[in-house]
Amino acid sequence: MTQDSPYPWREEGATPFIKIEGLSKRFGSFTAVDDVSLDIFKGELFGLLGGSGCGKTTLLRMLAGFETPTSGSIFIDGADMTHVPPYERPVNMMFQSYALFPHMSVEKNIAYGLKRDGVNRSEISDRVAEMLKMVELSEFGRRKPSQLSGGQRQRVALARALVKRPKVLLLDEPLAALDKRLREQTQFELMNIQDQLGVTFVVVTHDQEEAMTLSTRIAVMDAGRFIQIGEPAEIYENPASSFIANFIGSANLLPAKILERHGGVAVLEHSGSKRQFKVATDSTQVGDTPTLAIRPEKILIDKAPLNQCDNQLQGTVREVAYLGKISTYRVETDIGEIIEVTAPNQVRPTGVGHKIDWDDSVHLGWNADSAVLLAE
Amino acid sequence: MTGKRSRFLLTMLCFGMAFLYIPIILMMIYSFNYSKLVPVWGGFSTRWYTTLFQSEEVWAATSLSLKIAVMNATFAVMLGTLAGLALARIHRFRGRTLFTGMISAPLVMPEVITGLSLLLLFITLNQMIGWPASRGITTITIAHITFSMAYVAIIIQSRLAGTGQDLEEAALDLGAKPFRVLWDITLPQLAPGMVAGWLLSFTLSLDDLVIASFVTGPGATTLPMLIYSRIRLGLRPDINALATIIILVVTIGVLLAGWIMLRQQKQLANRQ
Structure with a gap:
């Protein structure tokens, strides 16, 4: 691999890890995502930024496999994923609502994905323990999600999505439900974890500050299209339009x-x-x-x-x-x-x-x- | 002014409630009447309850009604849950509108019509394929399932409509195939609704007189049918006692179903 550069997108001819080509999604007469193309590189923390209804969530759901594109294709690590069902994609998602299974303990929530893959029992318990340690919830394994605080639930959701070692982690408004202090702290935790594991993150957010802090690059979306893609500083200092100038800062x-x-x-x-x-x-x-x-x-x-x-x-x-x-x-x-x-x-x-x-x-x-x- | 209006409303409420419940309460009181004449109070006694429990006829009818109610509730929950799932989770399929209408039709259909049409169905089936050979417990159960499952379907559908698909999608995302998701995630979520549906179906079946009368055959007398036939022979105090017991059982069933549904709503509200 020649992806030693921390900024692969700056280099000509670098191989993208996620390749989105001419992707569209229409719901009846409404076009949610309109012919977008995008390259995301290995190890990136890519931000999809836009107001509500701009199509960012639909794009993320197509990456996860919950929506089938009307046209276009998605490649992840060289394999065509366009029509692969969500349970066979090397992708995991952290939901905005966290979507923790309320009838299972924290441990069982985290172990669920490994069980479905048929991983043996001792390895499951090792990997769950390792994840709990990473998100600093080792003592909370036997609790139910309803017995945790918002920040703790968020960390369980993150652990559950990471335990299968996905090639790509999708995060839908990961910090939206947290209060400001916790949000800032969690931002840095997310960045640390991403750095440790080297997983490619795609983060959807409507919060421009969050996108600026977290992302290696940001794609700003409006009405189903990308209106600017670039590094945070590039977008801030050289906005492509007055819409972006006012949307970011x-x-x-x-x-x-x-x-x-x-x-x-x-x-x-x-x-x-x-x-x-x-x-x-x-x-x-x-x-x-x-x-x-x-x-x-x-x-x-x-x-x-x-x-x-x-x-x-x-x-x-x-x-x-x-x-x-x-x-x-x-x-x-x-x-x-x-x-x-x-x-x-x-x-x-x-x-x-x-x-x-x-x-x-x-x-x-x-x-x-x-x-x-x-x-x- | 609001005080005046609220006093008026309160009075109306009291009248309404009294009209509904005083006869029932009176009946319950008179079930403890010693006198053989129903309208004459002859002192407190439980003799009619004793008479009741000694009657083989009553025992047979009760056990038949309970058997039907249990079978009905179990099958209605299975079928109704599937129908509710289809209504709430599959947004587009051929004939969806027709299906929705057909699910709720038994709720609004007059019982006589349901009963008569089912009777005709059973007779035709008997002539064509020789089944059901005779009418009785099986035919009553089938008839009860047809309307009970509609109630279950509505309960399940409303339960699912209130929740997003996040949990199911999360399970799919973690590698569970759709059937696995149904088993691991959806059904446990629905468990309270299914219990409530079971209890409701149980009481509906226990109450039914009209449909059961249509589709029953010789020898199969349910409890409501027994009561009805006895009343036609004249009022007897042991019927008061029987009715009191039924009311208690039904009330407990309905309250339990309501309590379970209320609790699950609260859980839902807590999570959001």
Whole structure:
């Protein structure tokens, strides 16, 4: 195997582990998944991200074998899986509801898949014990699922799905039912386990933060199609459209027109106020009308002028949301647009009120390479 | 105003309940009447219960009714569970609408019609294939199964409709073939519903007079048939005693079925 690279998708000609080709699923007249193709590599933790009804769950269910594709095919490790029933696929799934069998103990739940495979008794008990140890539930083997907390159930579901050593583990909203603290902790546990076992994970989630933290790569879905596939940073920093820019994090979007271009920097004009800004770009033409997207955290905010920045605006703070480590400001600017800015609260505010407060006059600034241009 | 209205409603409720239950309660009280004349109170006694237990006729009818009820409940649960499974889990198959209609038809069909049509069926079958040779315990049981299984099917279907298919899919995903999933996962989930269905079928069969009268033959007299024929000969206090016992048995059955269904609903709610 020549898959030593931690980033096989970056390499030309690398062999994909899961190959999805022209896959579609229609329910009557409704198209849930619309002609999608995707390569997932061995050992990846691949995130399928999208709002509800975007087709991500249907795609996952086709990988598991619960839905038969209307057209297209699925290969896993070189074998055609398109019409293989779920009980014969080298794939296991962790359900959003966990789907633990309520009438069986934790041990029996985990052992169920091994029993169906005819694994002998002593090996079953060894492997179940090993799994329980991995998810730190060794003392809970004889309990029923109803006697466990949400986080413990989640770990049992994970152990049950991993005990058969599947080639691919599918996770449907694995953390959705957990509270925030537990979710963060579990995210890292999942990543550790995935790293230890080297199993390929495909995770469906609607939570962009979860997708960003967990995934090696993310596919953003909308209306049954992939609208962007890439590494988290790539999607965040170079969103393919304004939909993605707003779906992953948030962005200030300004309609603009390119006036001139010198090498890697273009000068553009804001459509409303005719104010000119500089932006780093390597693909746009003079006369194009793209959208200028600037992430709130990439804009500096200060009461003093920000002369060191390539682009500057002035405005009045209309809203302040204090979130502890950061604050979000909504600034009404002199180009007639409300711009959202987030800034870390590095200085402890003394007395009442903050360093920048409601109705303060402020300067905003960002550099040419902090913003991106979006074609649509 | 709400107080006024609620007082009115309460009064109506009391009247309704009284109308329904006072006759039954009176009958139960009079089953302990010493007097031979039904409407005259002659002091407390259990003599009619003693008479009852000494009557061979009553014993024979009771044991026949119980045999039929047990067989009926068992077969109705088996068939009804399969029908309920098909209705709840197989979303598209040829003739599904027809099947759904046919499952619930016995619930709304007048008993006389069911009884008469079954009688005609048994007569025709007897002429054509020589079976059933005579009418009696077998024909009554078959007749009872036809309507009992409809109730079981409805109970099972509603039980399954309330749950997703996650558990079954999880089992499939872990390598269990569909039949194995039915055995390991679906049926244990349905166990409370099946017990409730069994109890309900048991009481339905024990209660039935009309259908049994149609499809029975010489020598096979069920308990309700016995009571009915005795009442026609005039009211006798031992019938009060018999009716009291039946009411107690049926009430316990229905309460038990209800309690089991309620408990399973709570379990379901807890899990979600």
